[in-house]
Amino acid sequence: MSLNFNNIVFETSFGNKNQLLKSDCLEFVFSGRSNVGKSSLINKLFNRKHLARVSSTPGKTATINFYKLNNLRFVDLPGYGFAKVSKTEKNRWKELISSYLWSYRNIALIFQLVDIRHRPSKEDIDIINSFIDSETPFVVVLTKADKLTNNQTKKRLEEITKEIPCGDQIKLILFSSVTGEGVEEIREIINQISQV
Numbered sequence: 001m002s003l004n005f006n007n008i009v010f011e012t013s014f015g016n017k018n019q020l021l022k023s024d025c026l027e028f029v030f031s032g033r034s035n036v037g038k039s040s041l042i043n044k045l046f047n048r049k050h051l052a053r054v055s056s057t058p059g060k061t062a063t064i065n066f067y068k069l070n071n072l073r074f075v076d077l078p079g080y081g082f083a084k085v086s087k088t089e090k091n092r093w094k095e096l097i098s099s100y101l102w103s104y105r106n107i108a109l110i111f112q113l114v115d116i117r118h119r120p121s122k123e124d125i126d127i128i129n130s131f132i133d134s135e136t137p138f139v140v141v142l143t144k145a146d147k148l149t150n151n152q153t154k155k156r157l158e159e160i161t162k163e164i165p166c167g168d169q170i171k172l173i174l175f176s177s178v179t180g181e182g183v184e185e186i187r188e189i190i191n192q193i194s195q196v
């Protein structure tokens with residue numbers, strides 16, 4: 001039976017690694033740099049306007065936010081790579097993300113978001129490498145797909161497979177919060193995994 005994505009509820013949020021919830025169910029994780037469109041993707045995926053707070057200010061999500069749908073948990077990690085915060089704050093985010101990812105969570109899949117218009121950042125590459133090294137399952141969601149023409153999209157897809165590690169072996173999903181492209185594909189993946 002497929003999930004009713006409208007039934008998502010906000011569970012809790014933490015800004016400190018010592019507060020993390022126990023991993024007692026399958027978790028789907030959203031990761032990406034600041035302003036890549038994580039909040040917009042989450043809102044689109046669950047048919048909500050304000051489930052995840054969207055901000056034009058990068059670095060707004062400074063906590064790990066947990067959402068629950070039936071017996072599944074959805075986890076929104078803080079955006080990384082934003083320059084205009086203090087070094088202390090950057091280190092806190094980094095520690096928070098690391099302690100979540102590498103604390104033996106029951107991670108079903110990570111949706112790693114990358115802006116299709118730009119080359120992946122050093123942080124994007126580092127985190128993708130860490131997923132590959134640790135054999136953590138992930139897919140790459142290419143956000144802001146509506147900003148490019150079909151030809152530009154085709155060109156960027158070819159380039160991205162060379163720009164990210166093992167790019168030709170990683171599942172790439174085109175996504176747009178404006179047109180809804182990619183939403184059904186992401187839901188389908190979540191449905192398939194949650195029913196195994």
